[in-house]
Amino acid sequence: MTKNPIILGIETSCDETSVSIIQDDECGIPKILSNVISSQTDIHKEFGGVVPELAARSHVEKINIIAKKALKESGIKLDKISAIAATAGPGLIICLSVGLNFGKALASSLNVPFIGVNHLEGHALSPKLHNKLDYPYLLLLISGGHSQFLRVNELNDYTRLGTTIDDALGEAFDKTAKLLDIEFPGGPKLEEFAKKGNSNRFDLPKPIINKGGCNLSFAGLKTAILKITRNISSQKEKYDLAASFQKTIEDILYIKTKIAFDEFLKNFPVKERTFIVAGGVAANNGIRKKLIQVSDENHFVSIFPDLKLCGDNAAMIAMVGLEKFKKKRFDNLDLPSNPRLALDKKAKFLKGAGVQL
Numbered sequence: 001m002t003k004n005p006i007i008l009g010i011e012t013s014c015d016e017t018s019v020s021i022i023q024d025d026e027c028g029i030p031k032i033l034s035n036v037i038s039s040q041t042d043i044h045k046e047f048g049g050v051v052p053e054l055a056a057r058s059h060v061e062k063i064n065i066i067a068k069k070a071l072k073e074s075g076i077k078l079d080k081i082s083a084i085a086a087t088a089g090p091g092l093i094i095c096l097s098v099g100l101n102f103g104k105a106l107a108s109s110l111n112v113p114f115i116g117v118n119h120l121e122g123h124a125l126s127p128k129l130h131n132k133l134d135y136p137y138l139l140l141l142i143s144g145g146h147s148q149f150l151r152v153n154e155l156n157d158y159t160r161l162g163t164t165i166d167d168a169l170g171e172a173f174d175k176t177a178k179l180l181d182i183e184f185p186g187g188p189k190l191e192e193f194a195k196k197g198n199s200n201r202f203d204l205p206k207p208i209i210n211k212g213g214c215n216l217s218f219a220g221l222k223t224a225i226l227k228i229t230r231n232i233s234s235q236k237e238k239y240d241l242a243a244s245f246q247k248t249i250e251d252i253l254y255i256k257t258k259i260a261f262d263e264f265l266k267n268f269p270v271k272e273r274t275f276i277v278a279g280g281v282a283a284n285n286g287i288r289k290k291l292i293q294v295s296d297e298n299h300f301v302s303i304f305p306d307l308k309l310c311g312d313n314a315a316m317i318a319m320v321g322l323e324k325f326k327k328k329r330f331d332n333l334d335l336p337s338n339p340r341l342a343l344d345k346k347a348k349f350l351k352g353a354g355v356q357l
C-alpha cells in the first residue's frame, strides 16, 4: 500500500453519475487525481425534472464506464486503492443503491475497507479539496434538496442552527425558472436571465425574515411569483422578475447569515471565524458576492468550493472517505442506503404546515 492513502469515491444519489480518485498529501490538501462527472440533464429535460426510474437506469448503464474512465485518468491501478467510499444517502433510494452496491462489490473484490458517506457531509467537506480547513466552522449548505445553517464541530458531528421550513433554495430556483419557461435545470440559467433585468421592478416577499432565527422559508416567494407570472407576457418582464427574485434571495441570505453568525458565536466560542458556503446553489455568483460582503462586515473568512465542486461530484465523497479512512471508521457490507440521512440527527423536524418556530 502507498504511504498516502488513495480513495475511490462514488456518487449516484440523484442525476449525476460520478467516480473520483483522490490521494492524501502531506500539505493537508488531498490531490484530486480524477473526478469524472456524467450528468443526466438531457434525459430529464423533456420531463422538466428528475425521473427516478430513468435516473437509476442511467446510473446502472454508466457506473462501470465512469469508474474505468476515472481510473484511467488518474493513472492509478486498482490494486493501489486503499478504500472505496460511496454515497449512502440522502437521495433517491433506487439511485443510491446503484453506487452503493457497486462500491461494496468493488471493496469486497479488492479486499479493502468500504466506507458509506452522507452526501451532505460530502458538500460540507468539499472546500477541503482546495483549502486547509480546521474544525469548527459555520456552514451554509444550499442545494436542490437542502438549505441549512450548521456548526460543523468535527467529522460526523454537526449542530443545526437553522433550516428551511418548506422548499430548499435550489428547489425555489428551479420552480421559479419553470414559471419563467426556462428549461430544466433552471437554477443556473435563471441567474443568467436575472443579469438582463431590473431587480427593483417587483417587490417580492421575504418569508419569516423577522422571526424564526436563522431558519429559512421560500415557499411564499414561489406563490408570489406564480401570481405575477399570470399577468406578464413580455420577455423584458420575465427578465425583471428573474432579477427581482435573485435580489430577494440575496437579501434574505444576507439577513439570515448575520443571524447565523450571531448564533454561531453566541453558543460556541471559537478562535477562527470561518464561514463555508457549499452545495449546488453556492455556484451562484450574485449569492457569492453578497455572502462575501456579509462575511467581511462581520469579520468572518468566507470560503466557497471551486465552481466545479459545488454541484454533485464524487471527489467530495472521496474527501469524506479519506477523513473516515484515517480514523478507521469503516462500514460493513450490509450498510443500507438511507434516503433520509441527516447531518444533525438530534435536530427537530421543522417542515410542513403549522410548524412552530
Ligand code: KG4
Pocket (backbone or CB within 6 Å): 014, 142, 143, 144, 145, 146, 169, 170, 171, 173, 174, 185, 186, 187, 188, 189, 191, 279, 280, 281, 282, 283, 284, 285, 310, 311, 312
Ligand atoms: O448540490 P446539488 O448539485 O444537488 C443536490 O444535492 O441537490 O444542487 C443542485 C441545485 C439545483 O436546484 C440547481 O438548480 C441549483 O443547485 N443551482 C443553482 C445554480 N447552479 C446550480 N441555483 C442558482 N444559481 C446557480 N448558478
Ligand code: ZN
Pocket (backbone or CB within 6 Å): 119, 123, 143, 144, 279, 280, 311, 312
Ligand atoms: Zn448534492
